Amino acid sequence: MQQIGKRPILRARTSNTAQPEASAPRRDPAPSKWAYRYHRLRLRPGYRNFVRLGLPLCVAALVAGIYFAQSDNRAKTVAAWQQARAQLETRPEFMVNVMAIDGASDATAAAIREVLPVDLPVSSFDLDLEAMRQTVESLDAVKTASLAVRTGNLLQIDVYERVPAVVWRHHEGMELRDDAGHRVAAVEDRNAYPHLPLIAGMGAQDQVAEALQVIAAAAPIADRVQGLVRMGERRWDVVLQTGQRIMLPVDAPVTALERVVILDRAQDILNRDVMAVDMRLSYRPTVRLGEAAREDIRKINEIEFGGQR
């Protein structure tokens, strides 16, 4: 290799680079038509989402479908699942051993234990607290109840009992009713509840609130009141221990009774020979006289008018 002049720089450059690799036909890196189309398809957002989410889901569903197509596998899976579930549920942490009832009398508590279909110990997973609450509240003596599984494997039942307000006497016997008119319990003996007023008559149990208002209004003569009787399922009669009746109107019975009380205080009407005070027509209070008084009136009239009648 001849070189005119010493030009090592240029020579060094030429000697190793002037061999053109391109004299061989260069490979063309062009994508084929289908490779190009596939590449463009892969850049579609829909296709990308499909590959990322749809395809794995499809494959998983396919595998699961093939596996569960055989009934053996299905049964095996279900059995394994149930066993695992049972194992978890019967762990001591989830067991309920004790039932505690608060706010209930002994009889009510006994009734609650009677109606609740729970055999302790039981897993808390098997307890349907809502259904149990409804069962407990279906007892007459229970107004509301709340159930909760507490720490210490405890089933806590908080009960608010119904408070009896009246004794209702009817054909078959007597029962206690609370102020809303709801049945509390049956009673054998009225004297077991001497502090509760007595009401009677058909339909009386539905109007306990009104009855209580009437009884409150009758407080000044409370020692004489025997009870209230619902007449014709529309109005009240106050029955006194002497057998006298105060017949109250359908509307505003309390006002009418207050009038009678005032009348009694002014004229001592109830201590006279009066069978009944009829207040049903508010503009015309009427008094039904007893037998002796009627006789006396007749005699007085004879004297005054000279036996015309």
Add this chain to the structure above:
Amino acid sequence: MSQPYAMQRAMRTARKAALQKGVIAVLDIGTSKTACFVLRFDGSEGLSSEGIGSLAGQSSFRVIGVATTRSRGVSFGEITTMAETERAIRTAVQASQKMAETRVDHVIVSFSGANPRSYGLDGKVELETGVVTDADIGRVLAMCDEPDIGAGREVLHAQPVNFALDYRSGLADPRGQAGQELMTDLHLLTVDAPVIQNIVQCVKRCDLELAGLASAAYSSGLSALIEDEQELGAACIDMGGGSTSISIFIKKHMIYSDAVRMGGDHVTSDIAMGLRVPTPTAERLKTYYGGVHATGMDDRDMIQLGGDTGDWELDSRQASRAELIGIMRPRVEEILEEARARLDAAGFEHLPSQKIVLTGGASQIPGLDGLASRILGQHVRMGRPLRVQGLPQAVTGPAFSSAVGLALFAANPQDEWWDFDVPTEMYPARSLKRAFRWFKDNW
């Protein structure tokens, strides 16, 4: 000008759809390389009707994918082998899509060959209302009489470059102004129709939708000329591989375009023939040792020509660098002389400013600026494309002027003839005639 320009209107619609979507590709099909940029329009700036945004709309987009590949089947800027060109487009588009990680459906294409020819047209119309409306613009554009562009030619650009209202000229947008007579100057650029057909076909076969066509001369002028040069008048000479395209700008509009069907590839083939080396070797010698000014030192720079024929005598040949320059220089001079002749024919010397900007891959020959200023005049400079957002360093060379200009074109397209509504009074006569013919044919 009764052609409906259906294709151009369809491309405009496609471009609007692409901008709506926010992603568009620009593809420069050159003789030596095919470049593809994927642009993303953020829509922050938007393409509002309220004039041009900041930085002439360049800030509204970002280049997110770039790929370049060797062109195949293209010579003189025209497609000669469809299948090969299609593969080149596929390569470039796929690589740039991969870089952008997004799919591109719309593409704007530029090409340099196809014998562009410029026509200057003018039209004149009386205003009916005394105020210029959109319809008046459409009417005045329709009044431009169409020259005989010849058979097998197609209109590539038809840009209104100037509007004049009565005695006032140089209006960019006369809408809303009062006057009696509206005149316009229209720059019409026609190219060979088969070239456009081939490009449309190639793009279609790549599953892409054509959203625009531009002349490479126009788009490289957009990016290589600075704003003042575009405003005051300048010529951009884009020396590509197979053709050297010339565009003249004034008042921010291209007013003339032409192409010399010679470029860097001819220099390479001269070297290959003169030194009897394969073309790839000649290309390599040109880019490594090429030049246009020989000095005394170059006589002593011996270049190893190489070869692997096995013949020791043949493979160990040497040539001095002066020889190489001696082969290259006449061809480069010829190209520049030819460009000079085209500029003279266009009347470039009458422009107020005679700036000439050389760009394109072949303009990177060392010493070209000295040679060019001797042939073209004193106001010659080397041009590089404008920097746009996200453009990698590797594609900021002068060879990418056309592609970058195409990106600017996509961001801020020039109004063309077909963007205005054809006046309605042109329709009825024709459609009545057509209806009458239909009746005659069917009864």
